[in-house]
Amino acid sequence: MKYNLLALVLAFVAISCSSDGEKDYREENDAEIAAYLIENNLNATRSESGLYYVIEDEGAGKNISMISDVTLTYKGYTTNGEVFDTTGDDLASFNLQNVIRGFAEGLSYLNEGGKATLLIPAHLGYGSKDHGNILAGSVLIFEVEVYSPEMIAEKNDADIQAYIEKEGLDATKTESGLYYTVDEPGTGAQPTDESIVKIVYKGTFLNGTKFGESGSVGVDIELSDVIDGWKEGIPLFKEGGKGKLIIPAHLGYGSYNYSGMPGGSVLVFEIELLKVN
Known part of the structure; x- marks a missing residue:
């Protein structure tokens, strides 16, 4: 049901790439995302933080902030198409303070009922260290749909x-x-x-x-x-x-x-x- 979520909802915070000894993947992540957008014919917006997002539907419900509780479905995968986490047809519910920064920021551009694709560079995700089955420096892509009541x-x-x-x-x-x-x-x-x-x-x-x-x-x-x-x-x-x-x-x-x-x-x-x- 809602119990197999690996990468997102276990109270992780985004890992900064500015710490000593950690590689900064921003430049190569940016190039990787740009190539992915061209290959998949996507028209994305880039935020000041470096997050890319494609809004399919903004949603007509309650506005979402980076500290909101949300209920949603999502699928997470890398740019090579390898899925690392998904809710499937089930719902997941959590507070956005407990997830990676790029995911929280991306959802803040939506309202309840909204649907989007988020392309999250490593500095807004899991940084320069391996995290479970997610390799260091990975760009994370999430297809998300936030459910209204x-x-x-x-x-x-x-x-x-x-x-x-x-x-x-x-x-x-x-x-x-x-x-x-x-x-x-x-x-x-x-x-x-x-x-x-x-x-x-x-x-x-x-x-x-x-x-x-x-x-x-x-x-x-x-x-x-x-x-x-x-x-x-x-x-x-x-x-x-x-x-x-x-x-x-x-x-x-x-x-x-x-x-x-x-x-x-x-x-x-x-x-x-x-x-x-």
Whole structure:
């Protein structure tokens, strides 16, 4: 899902090439980028720092700064086409203070919903030392698309529908975008969105990775204090009811990382309502 990102999101800072003993690759990087642009018929803008960027779509959402939280997809590769990192079709979410300088600067020319190609010389990337599978002095190219909340909701819905089809589920969608299945509706009391309830649950992402569970004895939860997907979904059952809630990010933990929960995540909960207090 969002856990295989190698080069970008592990709180690295750009490496300066001005330190003693480190080679300055700026001149040869500039020539390498110029040749790549000609070969690929790209019309790029060069910033004062030496970053090159091609904006395909500026985006119409919230403006991005170099300290913004962002949710996006990207593919990173070198000028010979070798891919060193990619999100694939998944979303990644992080703060731009925790990434290489060239990436943060490049995204600052976009708004949410924007799409661009960034060509990052080594002094704005990983400098004059090898970094994992990235060689010293490498020019890094990133194709990036920054997702707005509306785009995340649209992607979540498509991913949920694909999940439902794959799992063969008979799911219902509410007006808010919540999906749910009912294995047993229950026969006891029915809670409201402000009830205190005892619930057994297991939470996973769409890929099946588990992020939490209650255990068989269940937990007491005040529905006024939980995510909107639970607040809406739990009252769909009566005591003794069992089913599944499939919760898009806007009804869960939102577009950005929250307490270890990756931004933009769809959450799947298997639930059993034991008691309405």
